Amino acid sequence: MGHEWAVNLLGEHIRSGGVRHAYLFTGPAGVGKRTLALSFARALSCQNKPSPGDYCGQCRPCQMIARQQFSDLAVLQAETVGGEMKVDTIRELQHALSLTPYETDRRIAVLLRFHEANENAQNALLKTLEEAPGKSILLLTADTPENLLPTIVSRCELLRLRPLSVDALGRQLQKNLDIHLTRALALARISSGRPGIALRLHSDPDLEANRKQWMDHLLSLLGESMAQRFDYVEKQVKLKNSSKEERDQLRMRLREGFIFWQSLWRDVLLQSSGMGEEIANVDYRPQIEKLAAAVNAAEAGEQITRLEVVSNRLGNANIQLLIESLVMSLPAVSI
Ligand SMILES: [Zn+2]
Numbered sequence: 001m002g003h004e005w006a007v008n009l010l011g012e013h014i015r016s017g018g019v020r021h022a023y024l025f026t027g028p029a030g031v032g033k034r035t036l037a038l039s040f041a042r043a044l045s046c047q048n049k050p051s052p053g054d055y056c057g058q059c060r061p062c063q064m065i066a067r068q069q070f071s072d073l074a075v076l077q078a079e080t081v082g083g084e085m086k087v088d089t090i091r092e093l094q095h096a097l098s099l100t101p102y103e104t105d106r107r108i109a110v111l112l113r114f115h116e117a118n119e120n121a122q123n124a125l126l127k128t129l130e131e132a133p134g135k136s137i138l139l140l141t142a143d144t145p146e147n148l149l150p151t152i153v154s155r156c157e158l159l160r161l162r163p164l165s166v167d168a169l170g171r172q173l174q175k176n177l178d179i180h181l182t183r184a185l186a187l188a189r190i191s192s193g194r195p196g197i198a199l200r201l202h203s204d205p206d207l208e209a210n211r212k213q214w215m216d217h218l219l220s221l222l223g224e225s226m227a228q229r230f231d232y233v234e235k236q237v238k239l240k241n242s243s244k245e246e247r248d249q250l251r252m253r254l255r256e257g258f259i260f261w262q263s264l265w266r267d268v269l270l271q272s273s274g275m276g277e278e279i280a281n282v283d284y285r286p287q288i289e290k291l292a293a294a295v296n297a298a299e300a301g302e303q304i305t306r307l308e309v310v311s312n313r314l315g316n317a318n319i320q321l322l323i324e325s326l327v328m329s330l331p332a333v334s335i
Contacts, residue, residue: 001172001195002164003032009159010040011053019044020157022129022138024114026145027161029311030196033141036161037110040139041065041073045104061104071102077112081251082315085117090124097128097136106135114140115147122149129155143312163193166278173198189280190263197259204256211281214260219287221327223334229327237320251314254323258307265307268292268300287335294333303330 006025013019023040025033039055042062046055055062064070074096078085089111096109111117117125126149129138138156145153145160164172169188172195174181179202190211191197201207221229237250267279271292279288292300310326 001032001035001176002168003036003161006036006159006161007039010036011043013157014043014053019137021136022140022156024140024142024145024148024153024156024158025161026142026158028143028163028194028308030191030194030198030200031161031163032195033161034110034112035196036159037139037141038065038068041070041108041110044106044108044137045070045072072104072107074107074109075112076109078116078315080315081113082311082313082317083116084316085111085114085121087118087120087124089117090121090128093125093138094128097138101135106137108137108139110139110141112141113143115142115144117148122152126152126155164188164195166193169193169195169198173202177202186280189278190259192262192266200256201259210256211260212283214257215264215281215284217257218261218264218330219284219335221330222291222332226328229330230324233320233324233327237323239320247319250319254314254319255311258311262304262307264288264291265300265303268295269297269304272297272300290335291333295331299331 010023023037025037027033042055042057042065043049043053045061045065046059047061048056048059050056057063057066061070061072065073068075074093076089076093076096078089093109093111097107099107101107111125114125129152140152140156142148145158163169166185166188169191170181170185173179173187174184177184187198187201191201204210217232221232224232236254239247239250242250263280264284267281267284267288268291270276270278271288272295276285276289279285281288306326306329310322313322
């Protein structure tokens with residue numbers, strides 16, 4: 001969805017026979033890096049191409065790649081989002097690339113969230129990039145190229161994906177999901193122009209109730225004492241005797257909640273820069289106006305960044321400590 005310039009560039013590489021050995025897709029979570037990498041893999045492997053550089057979506061390779069189960073495709077990543085990618089993953093990658101292609105004429109490997117790779121893994125990948133067999137193709141995704149070894153970035157074709165404008169994403173969502181434009185624009189605003197997040201929100205049957213609940217939580221936390229904030233975290237993060245599945249569900253719930261919190265702080269930023277008509281949470285306009293008068297733009301921006309960092313670290317850090325430090329860092333404002 002969106003990113004036409006990137007789609008055109010990749011299509012041109014296929015059409016002109018100039019496909020590179022390694023690509024790096026960067027951008028914030030939910031912007032579409034993995035989707036684009038897998039679409040590129042389909043365009044490379046499709047057995048029934050409607051035109052060069054395109055794919056049919058119906059043939060066996062197209063369908064299997066979409067499910068990440070194609071024999072000539074390896075998809076590798078750290079065990080959990082926010083986890084650590086170790087050198088073992090790169091050894092798996094080297095093995096995958098060394099195999100003879102089975103159904104097509106090349107092996108493709110996708111390394112997701114490569115910013116989670118530790119130093120050993122990054123160094124091992126660097127060696128792979130220098131020595132990998134001729135026709136194999138490596139597709140990496142990462143949050144920003146700045147978190148990777150510069151020598152890795154320079155060996156890849158870099159495609160920086162940015163969030164779409166609210167209008168562009170709203171129109172796409174309206175068309176693709178066949179929904180009302182008002183809802184499509186609301187999804188585009190809350191997701192800050194990130195298609196993957198908009199789609200995830202759309203598939204939540206309790207979206208509206210969840211959004212309101214998280215918004216009310218944040219607004220009341222701002223007026224609460226430190227002791228009340230600790231109590232809130234205790235109640236939200238019940239970890240005692242929890243199973244792995246329950247902890248994964250908790251992480252998912254928190255990630256969604258933090259999207260709503262980010263959208264509130266973004267509204268505060270918009271309001272304080274005189275763009276109040278653009279806010280996502282229009283039903284909270286009075287509270288947003290009050291907040292914008294009490295909290296400066298830099299503070300609101302810091303909260304957005306902090307929520308991004310906390311979302312990314314939920315996978316491997318102590319969840320309770322992480323959420324406590326987030327909630328304690330909220331400014332004190334009575335709404
Ligand atoms: Zn196909």
